[in-house]
Each structure stands twice: as C-alpha cells, then as structure tokens.
Amino acid sequence: MMDLLKKVVDKGDLLGASQVEVYAGHVLSKTVVAEKGEIKMALASRSRGAGIRVLYKGGIGFAYTTSLSKEALEETIKKAIKVAETRGKDPYYKTFPSPQQTLSVKGLFFKETAEFPLDEMVEKVRYMVGMARDFDKRITSVASEFSISCGERFLVNSLGIESSEKYSLSTISVYSVAEDKGTMTSGYEFQNERDIRKLDYERVANVAAKMSIELLHPRKIETNVMEVLLKPIAVSQLIRPTLIRAVSADNVQEKRSFLIDKLGKQVTVEELTIVDNPLLEEGLRSRSFDAEGVASRELKVVENGVLKTFLYNSYTAQRAGVENTGHADRSVTSEPAIAPSNLIFEHKVKKDLEDLISETEKGVIANSVIGAHTANPVTGEFSVALGECMYIENGEIKYPVRQAMVGGNVLQLLGKIKCIGRDVRQVGSVITGTAVFEEVTVSG
Amino acid sequence: MKDLLHKIIEEAVKLGADYVDARYEKTFSTTVRISNERIERVSTGVDEGIGVRILANGAFSFFSSNVLDLETIIRQVKESVRTAKALGDLKKEKIRLAEVRTVKDSVEIKARKSPQEIDLEEKVFFIKELNKISRGLDNRIVNSTSTIIDAYDKRILVTSEGTEIEYIVPRVYFGLDVVAHEAGRQAWYGKREAAQQGYEFLEKFEPEEVAKFVVNKVIKLLKAKPAPAGRFTVVMDNDLTGVFIHEAFGHACEGDGVAAGESILKDKLGEKVGSELVTVYDDSTLPGGWGSLKYDDEGVPTRKRTLVEKGVLVGFITDRESAAKLGLEPNGGARAESYDDPPIVRMSNTYIAPGDWRFEEIVEEIKYGIYLLGSRGGQVDTSKGTFQFNAKEAYLIENGEITSPLLDVSLSGYTLEVLANIDAVGRDFEIRPGFCGKGGQAVPAGTGGPHVRARNVVVGGRRR
Numbered sequence: 074m075m076d077l078l079k080k081v082v083d084k085g086d087l088l089g090a091s092q093v094e095v096y097a098g099h100v101l102s103k104t105v106v107a108e109k110g111e112i113k114m115a116l117a118s119r120s121r122g123a124g125i126r127v128l129y130k131g132g133i134g135f136a137y138t139t140s141l142s143k144e145a146l147e148e149t150i151k152k153a154i155k156v157a158e159t160r161g162k163d164p165y166y167k168t169f170p171s172p173q174q175t176l177s178v179k180g181l182f183f184k185e186t187a188e189f190p191l192d193e194m195v196e197k198v199r200y201m202v203g204m205a206r207d208f209d210k211r212i213t214s215v216a217s218e219f220s221i222s223c224g225e226r227f228l229v230n231s232l233g234i235e236s237s238e239k240y241s242l243s244t245i246s247v248y249s250v251a252e253d254k255g256t257m258t259s260g261y262e263f264q265n266e267r268d269i270r271k272l273d274y275e276r277v278a279n280v281a282a283k284m285s286i287e288l289l290h291p292r293k294i295e296t297n298v299m300e301v302l303l304k305p306i307a308v309s310q311l312i313r314p315t316l317i318r319a320v321s322a323d324n325v326q327e328k329r330s331f332l333i334d335k336l337g338k339q340v341t342v343e344e345l346t347i348v349d350n351p352l353l354e355e356g357l358r359s360r361s362f363d364a365e366g367v368a369s370r371e372l373k374v375v376e377n378g379v380l381k382t383f384l385y386n387s388y389t390a391q392r393a394g395v396e397n398t399g400h401a402d403r404s405v406t407s408e409p410a411i412a413p414s415n416l417i418f419e420h421k422v423k424k425d426l427e428d429l430i431s432e433t434e435k436g437v438i439a440n441s442v443i444g445a446h447t448a449n450p451v452t453g454e455f456s457v458a459l460g461e462c463m464y465i466e467n468g469e470i471k472y473p474v475r476q477a478m479v480g481g482n483v484l485q486l487l488g489k490i491k492c493i494g495r496d497v498r499q500v501g502s503v504i505t506g507t508a509v510f511e512e513v514t515v516s517g
Numbered sequence: 518m519k520d521l522l523h524k525i526i527e528e529a530v531k532l533g534a535d536y537v538d539a540r541y542e543k544t545f546s547t548t549v550r551i552s553n554e555r556i557e558r559v560s561t562g563v564d565e566g567i568g569v570r571i572l573a574n575g576a577f578s579f580f581s582s583n584v585l586d587l588e589t590i591i592r593q594v595k596e597s598v599r600t601a602k603a604l605g606d607l608k609k610e611k612i613r614l615a616e617v618r619t620v621k622d623s624v625e626i627k628a629r630k631s632p633q634e635i636d637l638e639e640k641v642f643f644i645k646e647l648n649k650i651s652r653g654l655d656n657r658i659v660n661s662t663s664t665i666i667d668a669y670d671k672r673i674l675v676t677s678e679g680t681e682i683e684y685i686v687p688r689v690y691f692g693l694d695v696v697a698h699e700a701g702r703q704a705w706y707g708k709r710e711a712a713q714q715g716y717e718f719l720e721k722f723e724p725e726e727v728a729k730f731v732v733n734k735v736i737k738l739l740k741a742k743p744a745p746a747g748r749f750t751v752v753m754d755n756d757l758t759g760v761f762i763h764e765a766f767g768h769a770c771e772g773d774g775v776a777a778g779e780s781i782l783k784d785k786l787g788e789k790v791g792s793e794l795v796t797v798y799d800d801s802t803l804p805g806g807w808g809s810l811k812y813d814d815e816g817v818p819t820r821k822r823t824l825v826e827k828g829v830l831v832g833f834i835t836d837r838e839s840a841a842k843l844g845l846e847p848n849g850g851a852r853a854e855s856y857d858d859p860p861i862v863r864m865s866n867t868y869i870a871p872g873d874w875r876f877e878e879i880v881e882e883i884k885y886g887i888y889l890l891g892s893r894g895g896q897v898d899t900s901k902g903t904f905q906f907n908a909k910e911a912y913l914i915e916n917g918e919i920t921s922p923l924l925d926v927s928l929s930g931y932t933l934e935v936l937a938n939i940d941a942v943g944r945d946f947e948i949r950p951g952f953c954g955k956g957g958q959a960v961p962a963g964t965g966g967p968h969v970r971a972r973n974v975v976v977g978g979r980r981r
Contacts, residue, residue, distance in 0.1 A: 114859070116579045116581075118581045119589070140563070156559050214777060216779070327553065329694075406562060443929070447896075450705075451705035478975055516975055
C-alpha cells in the first residue's frame with residue numbers, strides 16, 4: 074500500500090502540484106446481531122479508500138476515491154488540482170506538515186482481536202442474550218451485538234511523512250426490554266476494547282438486564298432544583314456537541330464557538346482539569362499521528378478550571394500563527410477537520426459512586442441524556458431529557474423517574490460540577506466517572 | 518456491473534442460498550462549505566461498492582465491499598453462505614420473507630442541471646451569494662456559513678427471484694447558518710432546503726430572501742430569554758409537528774421494532790392511540806418528496822401508508838421480513854443508506870394530515886403557553902414510548918398573544934400522552950426535508966404537517 078501511495082504523491086508532483094498528501098485506509102469488520110433473543114444476522118464489510126490533497130498555485134484541493142486502481146487515483150489527483158484552481162490562493166495556508174519524531178502508542182492493535190473467529194462471536198452473543206433473558210422473568214426481549222473491526226491507516230506527503238498504523242477494536246452491547254403490569258422499559262450496556270480478551274460478556278448482559286428491571290414502574294417527580302448525577306455516557310453525550318465543538322479552533326476562528334474570548338480564563342470550577350491524551354495505552358481514540366501525519370502528544374486543554382488552548386489542525390494553526398496541537402481528524406472522504414483524541418476529565422475531589430449517591434440529599438442519577446445532538450453548539454445552550462433516570466433522596470435511590478428534563482448552558486453547568494466518581498470509563502472520546510452537578514433545575 | 522451481481526447470485530444459489538439480493542451503488546458527491554466568504558471545505562469524489570444479503574437455512578448474512586475484484590467477492594460469497602447456514606442451525610424461528618411480485622424496471626429522476634455535469638464554479642455560485650448577502654445585512658452578524666451538498670446516486674438491485682431495478686437519483690441540499698453577537702449575547706439560526714433534483718432546484722430561491730429570512734430570525738433570538746421549565750400548553754409549527762410525528766410516533770410504527778417486541782405500539786393495531794383529530798401518513802409516493810422512492814431497497818413497490826386514522830392505529834411500515842412475522846403485507850419500507858448497509862425498515866415522508874383550525878383560533882384560547890418553531894432534531898425510545906426534540910425557535914404565549922422569544926427549548930414526553938392531548942389541528946400544511954438516523958444509517962426523510970396544539974407537555978427550560 075505504501076508504495077502505491079508514494080507513487081500517487083510522485084504523480085501529483087508530475088501534474089504540477091507544489092505539495093501532495095494522501096490519507097488512505099482499509100478496514101475489515103464483522104458484526105453479529107441478535108434480536109428478540111435470537112441470532113438475526115451476521116455482517117461483514119471490506120472497505121478502503123484514499124483522500125488526496127494538493128497545494129496548487131497556493132490553493133488547496135481535495136478529492137477522494139474508493140477505487141484504488143491506477144486510473145481512479147490519477148483521475149482523483151486531477152480532480153483535486155481542479156478544485157484547488159477553482160478555490161484560488163488560500164489566504165492562510167502555506168504548507169502541509171513536515172515529518173516529526175512520533176512516539177509509539179501501546180495497545181492499538183491486538184492480533185487476538187483481529188483473529189477472533191466468527192463462530193465464537195456467535196456463541197458469545199448467544200451467551201449474552203441467554204444471560205440477560207435469565208436475569209428476570211419480566212424481561213421480554215433481548216437484543217445484542219458483537220462487532221470487530223481491524224484496519225490500517227496511512228499518511229504520505231511530499232514533504233517526507235510516511236506513516237502507517239494498524240488498529241483493532243471490539244464492541245459488545247446488550248439491549249434488554251422488561252414488561253410488568255402494562256409498563257414497558259429498557260436498559261442497555263456496552264463495552265469497547267482494543268484487546269478483545271478484556272470484554273466482560275457477563276457484566277454487560279447483567280448491567281443491561283438489571284437496568285431494565287430497575288426502571289419498571291417509574292414515578293413522576295415535581296419540577297424542582299436538585300443535584301444531578303450524570304454517569305459517563307451522559308457526560309460524554311452532553312460534551313460532544315457542545316464543549317468539544319466549541320474548543321475546536323476552526324469554530325473559534327469562525328466565531329461559531331462560545332469559547333472565543335475565553336482563552337486563559339476560568340471556564341469551569343478550579344478543581345477540574347481536562348487533558349487530551351492521544352498516547353494513552355489502549356485508549357479508544359489513541360493514535361501516534363493525527364490525520365495529517367502530525368506526531369501525537371499529551372495536551373492540557375483545561376487546567377484548574379482555566380482554558381489553556383484550543384485544538385488545532387495544520388490549517389487553523391497556520392491561520393492563528395500558533396503551534397499545531399495535532400488534532401486533525403477525518404475519514405478518507407473528507408478534508409481534515411478537528412477532534413479530540415482521549416479527553417480525560419479529572420476532578421480534585423474523587424469519590425466512589427456509592428458515596429456520591431449516599432451523600433445526595435435530593436437528586437437524580439441518569440445513565441444517559443436524550444437529544445444532546447440537538448444542543449446549540451454556537452451558544453452552548455441545551456435542553457435534554459434524562460435517560461434511565463432514578464430519583465435519590467436522603468442518600469438512597471428511591472424509584473425510577475418517569476420523565477425529567479434539564480436545560481441551560483453547558484458552561485454554566487460545568488461551573489456546578491462538585492466531584493467526579495471513580496467509576497471511570499471511556500465513552501467516545503470522553504473519559505470520566507459520574508459527575509455531580511449542584512443546584513440544577515429538573516423539570517418533571 | 519449487473520453481470521457481477523448475477524454472478525454473485527448464481528454462486529450463492531449454487532451453494533444453497535434460498536434467497537439473495539445484490540445491490541451495486543456508485544455515488545458521485547460534492548460538498549462545499551463557505552464561511553465568511555472563504556471556501557472552508559471542498560470534498561468531491563466517488564464511492565462505489567456492492568452489498569449482498571444472503572438468506573440460507575432461515576438466517577441472514579450480509580456483506581459489503583468496495584473492493585470489486587471477482588475473486589475476493591466470490592470468496593466472501595462462499596463464507597457468507599456458510600455463515601448463514603450455521604446461524605440457521607441456531608434459530609428456533611426461521612426467517613421467512615413475505616411473497617412479492619418481481620419487478621423489472623429502470624427509474625431515473627431527471628435533472629436538467631445534473632450534479633454530474635455542472636462544474637464547481639457554478640455549484641458554488643449560489644452559496645457564495647447567500648454568504649455575502651447574509652453577512653452584509655446586519656453588523657451584528659459575526660459568522661455566516663453556507664453549505665451545498667450534491668449527490669448523483671446510481672443503484673442497481675438484482676434478486677435471486679428475478680427482480681432487477683436500476684435507479685438514478687440526483688440530490689441537491691443547501692444550508693445557511695448565521696451567528697449574531699450583541700452585548701455579550703450570542704445567537705445562531707440555520708435553514709436547510711433539499712430536493713431530489715439537479716441544480717435547477719436552486720432557481721426557486723432568491724438568495725436575498727433566504728438571507729433576510731435567516732438574519733431576521735437570528736436577530737430576534739438575540740433577545741431571547743431562558744425558557745420556563747415544567748408542563749405547558751404548546752403550539753408546534755409545521756416543521757416541529759413533522760419532527761414530532763416522525764420521531765415520537767413514526768419510529769414506533771417501524772415493523773422491525775414492532776416484530777422484535779421493542780415498540781410500545783406492538784399490540785395496539787386497531788386501537789385508539791391518540792386524539793381523533795390526528796391522522797398520520799407515511800407516503801413514499803409523494804410527488805417530488807425528499808423521502809420519496811418508487812421501489813424500496815428490496816425491490817418492493819412503495820405506497821402511501823396510513824398509520825393513524827382519526828386517532829386509531831391502522832398500519833405499520835414493513836419490509837419483507839417484518840411483514841411475514843406480523844402477518845402483514847410488505848409495503849416498501851426497506852431502505853439502506855448505501856451499499857455498505859443492509860436494508861432496514863425506514864420512514865419516507867411522514868406527516869400529520871391537516872385539520873380545520875385557523876392559526877389564530879389555535880393560539881387565542883391559550884392563557885400561558887409556548888409556541889415552538891422548527892427543529893434541530895430529536896430522539897426517541899420506542900420501547901419506553903418517550904421522546905425528546907428540540908425547537909430552533911420558541912416564544913411565550915400570554916393571553917392569546919405571542920410575546921417574548923425564548924432560548925433553546927426542548928419538549929419531552931410520552932408519545933401516546935401527547936397524541937391524546939392534541940386538541941387542535943391547523944388547516945395549513947408544509948413538509949420539510951431532513952435526514953433520519955437509525956442503526957447507524959442516515960437516509961433522506963420528509964416530515965411535516967399543520968400547526969398543532971397539545972396540552973400538558975413537559976418543556977425543558979431552566980427556570981421554574
């Protein structure tokens with residue numbers, strides 16, 4: 074593959090581009106799906122593609138292809154050059170990144186994951202389904218999925234970057250529906266691991282099943298001000314469309330962010346520090362180089378509540394005249410955008426989840442938030458429903474909540490964060506435990 | 518490419534497959550985004566591949582590939598047939614497909630200005646204008662982002678039963694988003710339009726008008742106050758009514774979820790599920806509809822499906838598998854986002870039928886309520902029957918008058934409660950284009966209806 078990509082770069086030179094870059098990848102994935110307690114389907118997918126970027130007369134051009142034939146690649150280079158011509162000289166962008174020393178990241182690829190046989194996946198799915206179904210006789214329907222994907226990504230540019238990296242990922246999930254006396258509820262759980270041997274099939278099945286049973290017979294709560302405990306899934310869902318978008322330099326530069334005048338300022342409680350670490354061993358978003366080939370390194374984004382930096386790719390860094398933080402992210406079919414890698418939330422006050430609950434006088438604990446993708450990324454305003462939500466009073470979980478909503482501004486909410494639990498897990502790019510927010514209005 | 522699909526089917530059947538559908542798809546697509554008059558992003562390219570679904574021994578296997586060499590694919594066919602057979606041995610309830618008539622047809626939605634034929638400069642012209650005009654309309658506008666996305670999508674479907682359908686669909690989509698700042702306050706508003714057409718679609722729009730519309734909205738939002746929290750009488754505009762009925766109700770009518778026992782509507786066919794003012798359709802045949810399609814991705818002719826008639830649940834959306842399980846007819850609800858995905862049950866154009874209330878009548882009786890317009894989308898849990906969706910714009914209603922604008926507001930609730938609490942359905946009607954996500958697949962879907970009033974709905978504001 075590397076040789077083929079180097080030829081593309083040479084061809085681009087020949088066609089007159091001053092700089093050429095190819096980002097390519099191939100991935101194999103397989104999935105087993107069960108529904109209503111039975112295996113439903115097995116899926117396999119083989120895909121590859123290449124995105125070609127050129128600098129031509131000062132303009133940036135990009136085009137992609139999923140066919141890697143010589144003709145298709147040549148056609149794609151020509152298209153990219155045509156785009157660069159149409160676009161004209163860019164006011165800010167001078168060069169693609171140059172080669173740098175990359176640090177190796179442990180635990181991105183496991184051959185045990187890549188070689189895990191399909192029939193064993195089927196067996197595990199049946200095991201999880203059986204486990205969840207046998208948890209309680211009120212469980213009426215169980216769905217489950219097991220998927221594995223393995224691939225390799227490549228970055229070659231005419232300045233001398235030639236990087237490639239293999240990766241593997243395995244994911245299991247269980248969805249359990251429970252019914253009792255006319256009420257119907259559901260619970261779910263999932264686990265992602267680079268190393269398939271770390272998957273805990275029993276735990277995932279039991280958590281989902283238990284959740285569906287605990288949520289039976291929900292009650293209404295009155296609209297009131299109380300503590301809100303958001304579990305890691307909920308925190309991640311809320312942060313992704315708001316804070317993560319706002320901290321991306323492109324949105325800051327284009328004034329589409331609520332953090333534009335916040336650099337160096339207090340944006341959350343002093344006790345909170347947020348670190349982006351692409352080098353984390355076995356991290357789900359770990360990588361030794363970003364999608365433009367820039368070497369990964371650890372970065373403090375928020376330190377003791379103060380916003381220290383935005384996340385940059387090569388374009389936004391050159392535009393701002395700052396050092397590139399190496400946060401280019403993209404698929405082969407798009408130009409580099411910006412995304413965090415593993416975003417770690419650390420609070421000075423850490424407690425066990427049990428203690429977070431026992432210290433809550435009056436509040437709710439939610440596993441997820443519903444509708445976070447509808448939050449306003451420009452202003453940080455959001456209005457979401459709490460999913461899989463339980464009411465807490467005098468330190469004890471009392472009953473499931475029928476309906477609860479929380480609204481406000483994400484920065485205001487982050488200003489109310491009191492502590493974070495030790496129940497740390499990674500959901501998407503966010504790594505956090507359950508976060509406790511004080512004095513939040515919950516509509517019931 | 519048809520040859521390749523036939524070879525795949527031949528091989529799979531030879532190995533013992535009971536049914537095979539093989540789909541080929543090639544999509545040419547261009548995306549351009551302009552921010553404050555600078556071209557921020559251009560992506561153009563071709564995505565081409567196949568997706569093959571094999572039924573053997575009562576179980577399905579599916580594979581997709583964009584590596585199109587025959588040898589690799591035939592190897593995968595063998596493996597997939599073997600997999601399906603092995604899965605079948607484990608199944609108590611074998612998968613059956615409802616019978617359908619085979620179809621041989623070729624459908625092309627003609628474009629006068631095909632995305633294939635127009636050059637990049639012309640594609641960008643309209644959104645450049647939008648960008649420039651909207652930026653200049655008011656000095657409080659700090660960012661204006663305009664986007665155009667086109668696709669020219671060619672699909673071929675061949676099944677082992679003899680169905681052969683070729684489909685060509687052009688699509689054009691544009692959006693304008695503006696951000697305004699004033700005295701430390703920020704507001705954002707966006708508008709999107711889309712059609713199954715070529716670039717002639719843009720001729721319907723005056724850039725000046727679109728820009729003015731969006732800028733007026735965002736300036737109003739600068740004055741918005743936090744919304745109250747609690748239960749209120751709400752009025753939803755056409756756009757939001759559409760999103761509500763799609764998210765909160767339409768998803769629960771999808772046959773796969775119903776058959777899997779994961780929908781609150783699973784035992785409710787023929788029962789009253791809402792106010793008798795409510796009639797709901799999912800219509801794949803709507804002329805020019807964003808979510809319209811003549812055949813679904815199993816080759817089944819689509820139709821206009823009545824889901825609710827005067828408050829009574831009368832139908833579901835089905836594919837061949839769920840139709841067989843539920844003892845219903847397949848009605849063309851199987852859609853796949855691309856060759857990379859197996860078809861699953863999806864909506865097309867979903868709407869509440871108009872009633873006979875005038876807008877003034879809907880609002881005038883309300884002492885204290887909220888008027889909600891537009892939506893950035895929502896989410897639903899069909900097993901709990903709960904939903905959340907967001908409004909782009911909201912106003913207080915006080916003593917029958919629409920008064921102050923409110924900051925981002927969402928609604929949440931139990932679908933059947935809200936449907937029962939609808940007590941006024943407007944005589945106006947509009948249907949809007951959007952994208953619907955399910956199982957990791959996004960497909961074009963139209964949503965709409967009239968203005969609708971509902972009592973006692975939970976609104977997620979932040980003050981009591």
